[in-house]
Structure formats: C-alpha cells, structure tokens
Amino acid sequence: MNLNVLIVAEQKNGKLANVSYELIAAAKKSGGTIMTVCLAESAEGMAAELAARGGGKVLAISNPALKFYSDDIYAKVISAVIKKYQPQLVLGPATFYGKALFARLAALNTGAMASDITDLKSEEGKIVITRPSYGGNVLVDLTNAENRIFFATIRPKVYEESKDGPGEVIKESIEPSLFTGKGMVKEMIAESGQSISLTEADTIVTAGRGVRGPENLPLVKELADSLGAAFGASRAIVDAGWIAYSHQIGQTGKTVNPKLYIAVGISGAIQHLVGMQSSKTIVAINRDKDAPIFNIASFGIVGDLFEIVPALTAKFQSVK
Ligand SMILES: Cc1cc2nc3c(=O)[nH]c(=O)nc-3n(C[C@H](O)[C@H](O)[C@H](O)COP(=O)(O)OP(=O)(O)OC[C@H]3O[C@@H](n4cnc5c(N)ncnc54)[C@H](O)[C@@H]3O)c2cc1C
16 A cells, blocks of 8 residues: 655744654655645745655645634645545644644544654554553554544654655645634734743753742743753643743643753652653752652752752853
C-alpha cells in the first residue's frame, strides 16, 4: 500500500513555526508520499520554504479569513483537502493550536486520533504510532484497526528539522463558502514578557513556589534572558496568581521538550514532571537535597536559589 501523508504546517503572523519542518522529518520516516498544506492570509512564500525543505506537493491556500487561526474555518478547509487528496495519515504539531485543530479534524472526518506522539513508522502496510502514556512512564504503540484516516499530533522537538528534499508549490483553490465561520478572530495580542514559545524553545528556565513571591520572579526571568530562554512556571505559582497560565508546564499545562531545562525552586511533583521529563538535560536548583526533582535531574544544585540564580545569571551574561 502506498501511504499518503498530509502534513498540516503551522504558521503564526505569516511566519512558519519550526515544528513544521519537524513534521516533514517525521513524515519522511513513515516512508510515504508526502504532501503539505499551508493555510495563511498569504501562503505562497511559506509554501515555497516548505517545498525547499522536502514538503512534497505543498498546497498553498491563501485567504484573508486565514490570517488568524480559527478552529472552525481551518478545520473546514483542511477537511476539504482531505476529501480531495484522501491521505491515510494526517500529521500536525502537538501545540496549543494543533491539539485543538486535530481533535476537530478527526471528529469531522470520522478518523482515528493520537495526540502528542513521539514516533511513527510503517510496518507491513500499517501505520504504527508511539505515544507516551501514564505520565510518560509507558510508551504505547498504536495502530489503526479499522483503516480510518489516522490523525496524529507530534510532540515538538522530538524530530530534527528536515533540511531538504523534493517539493513543489501548488496554489490550491477552495470553495469560497468554507472561509466563513461562526466566529471571527479580529486581533491577536501577544502577552507581554514572553517572546519565545515554550513548546518551541531550546532552553527553558522555570520558576516554582521556592521563589516565595511574584516580586522575586524577575530574578529568575533575568536568568532566562541571559540564556535567551523561554520562561516557564509550576502550577503552584500560576494558581497563586503570580504569573499567567500560558507559562504553566505539566499535566494541566504545556508539555515541553527542550535541550536544556532549568527548574528553579520546584519540588518535582509528578504532575510537573510529566510535562518536562523528556527534556534532554535537566538542571535543578533546590535547597532540599531530597526534593523529587533531583531523581530526574541531569545536574542538581543543592542550595539557596537567591544566591545561586544571580551568580549563574552574572556568569552567563559575562560570557555572552
Ligand atoms: C490534577 C492535578 C494537576 C496538576 N497539574 C500540574 C501542572 O500542570 N504543573 C505543575 O507544575 N503542577 C501541577 N499540579 C500541582 C503539583 O501537584 C504541585 O503541587 C506543584 O507542581 C508544586 O509546585 P512547586 O514545585 O512550584 O511548589 P512546591 O511543591 O511547594 O515546591 C517548592 C520547592 O522550592 C524549594 N525551595 C523553597 N525555597 C527555596 C530556596 N530559597 N532555594 C531553593 N529552593 C527552594 C522547596 O524545597 C520545594 O522543593 C497538579 C496537581 C493536580 C492534583
């Protein structure tokens, strides 16, 4: 069976998210024929970038209604593409938007759905997908028993970005009525203080209740800035109202997979660990040598964060 794979690229403000190139790398691993769809107010330029990186046939769909992400309109337009090209596997990113979009796409197309996957392959004509379960303690292999279309979102930073490969841009025309939805996003306002996306970041510095109060968060933020890192938080300090929910990492927050994760004043509760334990290198700063975070840390610093964090920041700033 020739496997047809459709990738749904992610873009924000007319700029492709790097995870789109990771999706191409994952699709290449499936051994199937790759096709990519890029939706935007003006998609041609980004479609050309995807084609140059091995995105296969890249369908550029441009319309003013696609300027901002909308569950409703994006799902209708992509469903029309699925109907026309009949892929067996549809891949997207396990990001804030990807997770919402793919649940909707799977329902609209009566497909099978696997979210936040970390591997995929094709075995004897069947797609086999791997996803962490039970808080990352078990890796489950899933296959599609009923031959429905398989929808899967891929955890960012698991695959290296695809650098090259065959590709061509196709301007795809879509039935105009699909560009209207029940709601319309008129404006997106970026939250101040977080310029780097947590799910895309190579380095993350995260603050927990050990920082004692919101007045001390700038201390940890400075460390993040000295490394060009994104700034994360435990749920304890989100619930306390010290920082916005968009920074939360863990079971009920974001799942991240950076190269370097620095946990400052975080105990390491299981609900936090499930969101970050696949980070490549974990550095924990905690004054309690028995804190559970040290069980998964690559490097542990036992001591007072109010002494250690400024010293680290000064060191990183001096070598910039
Ligand atoms: C259903 C459910 C979902 C949840 N989802 C999440 C989630 O998504 N994300 C999440 O993070 N949590 C989540 N939680 C909460 C989780 O159980 C913990 O309560 C939370 O992670 C604790 O946050 P913390 O580590 O910042 O605080 P604490 O557990 O209070 O730890 C603070 C740490 O700081 C250290 N410390 C204190 N002072 C200093 C100092 N001066 N220097 C160095 N270290 C110091 C202490 O030794 C301690 O280890 C969830 C809980 C439930 C029940």
